[in-house]
Amino acid sequence: MKHDTHAPETPATQFLRQHKIAFSTHLYEYVEHGGTSVSASSLNVDEHAVVKTLIFQDEAAKPLIVLMHGDCKVSAKELARQAARKKVEPCKPEVAQRHTGYMVGGTSPFGTKKALPVYLEKTILDQALIYINGGRRGFLVGIHPHDLITLLNPTQVSVALEK
Numbered sequence: 117m118k119h120d121t122h123a124p125e126t127p128a129t130q131f132l133r134q135h136k137i138a139f140s141t142h143l144y145e146y147v148e149h150g151g152t153s154v155s156a157s158s159l160n161v162d163e164h165a166v167v168k169t170l171i172f173q174d175e176a177a178k179p180l181i182v183l184m185h186g187d188c189k190v191s192a193k194e195l196a197r198q199a200a201r202k203k204v205e206p207c208k209p210e211v212a213q214r215h216t217g218y219m220v221g222g223t224s225p226f227g228t229k230k231a232l233p234v235y236l237e238k239t240i241l242d243q244a245l246i247y248i249n250g251g252r253r254g255f256l257v258g259i260h261p262h263d264l265i266t267l268l269n270p271t272q273v274s275v276a277l278e279k
Contacts, residue, residue: 126251127217127227132259135267139257142247146221146254152186155256159247163187166256167240167248169223171212171232174201179215181225181234183248183264188237188276195275199235222253225268236270 123129123141132139144158156163166186172195173179180199184190196204206212209220217229225234225248240246241261250257264270 123250124252124255126224126255128224128249128251129227129257131227131267132257137259137263137267139250139259141250142256142258144254144256148221155247156186159256161247165243165246167246169225169249171207171215171223172204173207173211174199175203179207179212179232180204181216181228181232181268182275183225183234183236183240183270185237185240185276187279189279190237191275191277195235195273198273198275199233199271218249218251219253222249222251222255224249224251224257225264227251234264234268234270235273235275236264236268237276238272238274239276240264241272 142159144155147154152163152166156166163186168184170182172182182190192204216223243261245258246261247256247258
């Protein structure tokens with residue numbers, strides 16, 4: 117595990133500090149389209165404990181954040197149903213970046229450019245510790261999953277599909 121005391125300062129880390137949330141920093145070698153399997157193996161942690169920050173949009177092109185286990189996919193149909201939307205789909209990378217201020221691969225749910233509704237796969241709360249993007253490619257922060265409730269006030273959903 118590449119643990120670095122010189123982790124980048126990002127809007128996400130500023131947000132966590134501002135809210136007095138304890139977190140650990142973890143840098144790894146980012147691989148384009150490598151996904152969470154790369155970060156999980158770099159950090160030597162279970163991919164299920166690595167949480168993806170996905171930006172979706174509904175039928176009115178309104179964005180929403182979905183937090184999902186690294187080793188799972190989102191059932192868009194089930195998410196739409198549980199979020200009371202007609203349909204949802206992943207945003208294009210440039211649209212996601214415009215909504216969050218983060219590059220795809222470096223999207224954090226913390227410190228986004230505008231406040232977006234957050235949907236949390238509820239089984240994430242069963243993890244002892246989660247690793248979630250710290251606002252830059254190749255940079256994860258380790259936090260207690262229940263801090264997500266305090267910080268993001270997410271709607272808990274059950275929309276995970278195995279990859």
